[in-house]
Amino acid sequence: MTDSRRSYFLYRLIWTSLDFLFPPNCGGCGKPGSRWCAECQQNIVLISKPYCTVCGNPIRTNANVCRDCQIDRPCFRVLRSWSVFETPIRNALHRLKYRQDIGLGDALAVQFSGFVSSLKWPIDTIVPVPLGQKRLNERGYNQVGLIARPLSLSMNLTYAPNVLSRERDTRSQVGLTKLERHKNVRGAFIAKRSRVNNHVVLLVDDVATTGSTLSSCAEALYAAGAQDVFAVTVARALAHHSLV
Ligand SMILES: [Zn+2]
Numbered sequence: 276m277t278d279s280r281r282s283y284f285l286y287r288l289i290w291t292s293l294d295f296l297f298p299p300n301c302g303g304c305g306k307p308g309s310r311w312c313a314e315c316q317q318n319i320v321l322i323s324k325p326y327c328t329v330c331g332n333p334i335r336t337n338a339n340v341c342r343d344c345q346i347d348r349p350c351f352r353v354l355r356s357w358s359v360f361e362t363p364i365r366n367a368l369h370r371l372k373y374r375q376d377i378g379l380g381d382a383l384a385v386q387f388s389g390f391v392s393s394l395k396w397p398i399d400t401i402v403p404v405p406l407g408q409k410r411l412n413e414r415g416y417n418q419v420g421l422i423a424r425p426l427s428l429s430m431n432l433t434y435a436p437n438v439l440s441r442e443r444d445t446r447s448q449v450g451l452t453k454l455e456r457h458k459n460v461r462g463a464f465i466a467k468r469s470r471v472n473n474h475v476v477l478l479v480d481d482v483a484t485t486g487s488t489l490s491s492c493a494e495a496l497y498a499a500g501a502q503d504v505f506a507v508t509v510a511r512a513l514a515h516h517s518l519v
């Protein structure tokens with residue numbers, strides 16, 4: 276067993292022991308017994324084909340690339356999301372965001388890593404989308420890191436949490452149109468060259484809507500010398516649920 280495999284094995288062993296001592300509740304449905312139950316795992320609505328080969332949004336047409344990406348191609352190479360942003364994954368992400376449930380982050384990462392591995396991308400470094408300084412001060416932690424860190428451990432990839440930073444605090448993207456979202460985050464990020472130069476980066480976020488934030492992050496990573504930038508999110512907020 277390599278050192279990194281061994282440390283991940285120990286990390287998981289600690290969580291399993293803690294669960295034995297202090298039985299947790301499921302982050303999706305609240306049922307006691309596990310951090311993420313088999314039923315919630317079963318109830319996840321996965322994003323299925325057909326979807327845009329660039330931004331991963333479900334599409335109705337036979338085109339490979341959606342209209343939005345044809346008009347204004349995002350900066351990342353590809354974005355894929357694991358599931359639709361609805362119950363039970365929405366409850367779990369909410370709990371990560373407001374209750375700093377590190378154990379739930381680990382439990383979700385175990386499942387999420389299967390999805391990320393199946394994409395077979397040649398990535399070497401994992402970078403979480405950062406919070407603005409103001410929000411980080413209020414919350415005290417970045418919820419994306421609660422999944423991205425154990426994800427990097429399980430996939431044996433470098434975890435680089437401080438590579439990206441927000442140049443300015445942006446307003447919440449909630450309620451903004453696609454164009455407004457784009458403008459809101461354009462040029463909002465900066466990346467450290469020394470950490471990403473010539474690396475193939477996997478950007479990780481909890482939820483994507485239009486992908487504008489991830490595109491803006493990817494732009495900063497390329498500007499700092501990244502060789503390639505792929506992106507994944509745990510969930511995708513869809514405007515038209517009938518599409519899936
Ligand atoms: Zn559950």
Ligand SMILES: [Zn+2]
Nearest residue numbers: 327330341344
């Ligand atoms: Zn697209």
